[in-house]
Amino acid sequence: MDLRYPIGTFEHTGEVTLEQRKQWIQDIAELPERAREAVKGLSEEQLRLPYREGGWMLKQVIHHMADSHMNSMVRFKLALTEDNPTIRPYYEERWAELSDSRELDVEFSLQILDALHRRWVALLNTLTDADYAKTFYHPASKETTRLDYNLGVYAWHGRHHIAHITSLRSRLGI
Incomplete structure (x- = not known):
């Protein structure tokens, strides 16, 4: 297993169906409880463990999800209220190094x-x-993204980071 991508990378081709959107919305709805459960009972020392060599500490993963998902909701709102807005990228790796993270x-x-x-x-x-x-336009990737596709990306994103935490816990037996 690639520890960077314990559930694989996000992949979806073709139309996004109503059923698929419902599943992705359910994934997003369940993320907060899954995140809470993933770190339940961990000590501060354990939360400082990196999920893989060279990776973020578990606590940085949790803080990153909050940062990333706040940015995603803003991007949704921009796309809903503007015509293909250019979103503002951010350096997630730098945010993860800030003292709050x-x-x-x-x-x-x-x-x-x-x-x-x-x-x-x-x-x-x-x-x-x-x-x-x-849609919105991402100037770093130079890609235009539909909201239905982005919904899938963030459903995956939450599961991806929860798997970072739970796979480390499984490997260490904690």
């Missing part, structure tokens, strides 16, 4: 994920097919 208790980001995902799911459940077909 390295030192702050994970509970703060777990609370962000709880509230953010409740609000995000409420929005996602009201979107129409036409809304999901809206």
